[in-house]
Amino acid sequence: MDKNYMTRTEYTVNCTNCRSEVQIPNCINDDFCIAPPQPRRAENGVLAMAFVDMQPINEVYPEATAFCNGTLFPNLNMPFYGGGRK
Amino acid sequence: MSRKEQLTKIIYELDFALHELNLYLDTHPTSLKAMELLKEYRNKRQAAVALYEERFGKYISTIDEVPAGSCWKWLKGPWPWENNFMEEN
Helix, strand or coil, X not given: CCHHHCCCXXXXXXXXXXXXEEEECEECCCCCCCCCCCCCCCCCCCXXXXXXXXXXXXXXXXXXXXXXXXXXXXXXXXXXXXXXXX | CCHHHHHHHHHHHHHHHHHHHHHHHHXXXXXXHHHHHHHHHHHHHXXXXXXXXXXXXXXXXXXXXXXCCCCCHHHHCCCCCCCXXXXXX
């Protein structure tokens, strides 16, 4: 695996696989540690921030369809089809 | 599907729509459109329940309204899951 795919900044973090000091970009236990060098984590630990918009009420399903779809609102009707890369 | 089941299904659908609107109004208390829809569904439901009760007696009978005839009829009625809503659509 190309070790220096990251920029050549030298810093150490704990390797999440073998807990040893990891000199980024490569782990000091190169011979047995299989963990890829960990990407740098945001210092303040904020991973993500969700934003959900206020739901508009443009149109609604007729009662029978709403009952079968499990929602009255077409903009909330998101059945999960799954699958992924096949 | 008997007339009774048809009416029950309609009432269930209207109950569901009303419940959805209730959730929507919780977060959008000033939405005029939702309020309009709520009134509409409420009238429809009252009409459907009135139709049901004309022919089949109380739709939701509380303990003091159930006719205390010779025997307690609750066990004779269909179980909640005994409906064939899904068969025909």
